[in-house]
Amino acid sequence: MSPTATTPPVLTSVQIPCCVCGTMILPNAANQCPTCLAQEFNLTERLQRGPAGQKHIVIHQCRNCRRFARTPTRYEFAEHESPELLSICLKHIPALNQHDLQLVDASWIWTEPHCMRLKVRLTVRTELLSVVVQQRVMVELHVQFQMCPECNRDFTNRTWHALVQVRQVRNDSKKGLAALEMALAKNKTIRQHVLKVDTKKNGFDFYFLSNTHAQTFTNFLQRVAAMRIQRTTKMVSADNHSNTANMKTTFMAQMVPLCRDDLVLIHRKAAGSKLAGSLAIVTKVSSTIQFVGASPKRTHVSDSMMELSADQYYKTEKHYQMLQAGHRLVRFVVLDVELCDEQAPSGQLYEGPHSGVEKYALADVTVARESDFGVNDEMFACVTHLGHWIAAGDVVLGYDLVNSVGTDDWEMQEQLHGGFTLPDVVLVKKAPRNKETAAVGVDEQEGQKRMTKKRERRKRYKEGRKQKELEETAGRMGFFDDINEEQVDEEGEDVDADFEAELANDPELAAELLNLERDLAQLDDGDVVAEGEDNQLVEEDNQDS
Ligand SMILES: [Zn+2]
Ligand SMILES: [Zn+2]
Incomplete structure (x- = not known):
């Protein structure tokens, strides 16, 4: 930790000794010299904290293309210890976005290229008790593998064998899907087999590695909401020599377009x-x-x-x-x-x-x-x-x-x-x-009265909003952040709060979901034993290796 360059002593003004070390300084609110102040306020902990207050900061790297995530959707190529990677690291330190901290300098501290840790040395300046202090802090970032959206798309397209399309055809389909949303948000076991989820008009597409997973998933959905399931299987490719074929199955889950209170x-x-x-x-x-x-x-x-x-x-x-x-x-x-x-x-x-x-x-x-x-x-x-x-x-x-x-x-x-x-x-x-x-x-x-006037504009706006709401729903179900455990827990809490309130008002639903979970736990155990290898494929990428 190094002190700031203090203002040169002005002979005409009164100087006092620092109350800790005795160095002569100009009086300030703390009556301490910047060096002592900087030692008292250690900024490491603050800089080391993740976006939701986690103990460490996580940077995602795609295992497949080796790119690093600048934002959850934007991955970029960056060499080990390069300025580009440094800038990505700095972007991940939430404390640096706070206006009372000023970054003076940043540099790399050497780490093993494959140790999944990045260390940066930051020199930051801040004002403590109206005294400007400067501190040098080491921040460690944890690298975690998470497939980038591009690789994930390729991966899913190559590997999925079953697709579950959930639809509810009604104007406010969001309402009907809410029950599914809650049930899925609560049940991580059922979610873990989903390779990918896409939002579609009036619903969602869920992709699975195997038929069994998709079947289990639709069984689950059918107990939460009344729906008709139609199953179609299509041959994608065939190998005549080994007599095998690559089949893809689609489960069309059509929810009854009626909601409570209709x-x-x-x-x-x-x-x-x-x-x-x-x-x-x-x-x-x-x-x-x-x-x-x-x-x-x-x-x-x-x-x-x-x-x-x-x-x-x-x-x-x-x-x-x-x-x-x-x-x-x-x-x-x-x-x-x-x-x-x-x-x-x-x-x-x-x-x-x-x-x-x-x-x-x-x-x-x-x-x-x-x-x-x-x-x-x-x-x-x-x-x-x-x-x-x-x-x-x-x-x-x-x-x-x-x-x-x-x-x-x-x-x-x-x-x-x-x-x-x-x-x-x-x-x-x-x-x-x-x-x-x-x-x-x-x-x-009111909205509907206005709709007769500005019908078209209103309709387009509504459709956009509906799509956005569906996407938010998918987020709440926990699909967009399953890999980042800490985020899931946080998000989960929000959903849970609403959900618990709902359950308190509806003990029947609560009991029903409890039974459902119990059934599913059993269903799922059997599933995992039977298809252990399939599961590993999906989960591999989620590990914090
Ligand atoms: Zn001092
Ligand atoms: Zn990638």
């Missing part, structure tokens, strides 16, 4: 459907879709509940018509609730599966639009499945059919059962305590 018109002709000829709300999406009638008869609620598998759905796809989605939900204030079952004790609310209260119970409810308060006295009566969820004074989210669906909608009437009366209001769920969800709904509505 209002669905189930056509009269929907064969075998309990709720045929009526409107229904989607209450849950997992391996199957669960519905509850939107205007249930006053019998037991189970008479109005129905489950639909992906196979059943795709058999008569046209008979399930999504009328309104979650962003059209409007806030209603509950004025009165009366359970339809007069024997039932009133006032009990559902508080999770262990509260001893049935999740859904039919009730006659009177509500008013929240926006009508102080404007008019319009009230609506309806029968809802939310009897155990709401009390007078609560705010619920529901669809306002008076304002959005004309009763003279001939096409819709045609599909409804003769005995079905179209409700004015369909209540979907209790409003979350914070207004966030509702606010989003309003924004979307």
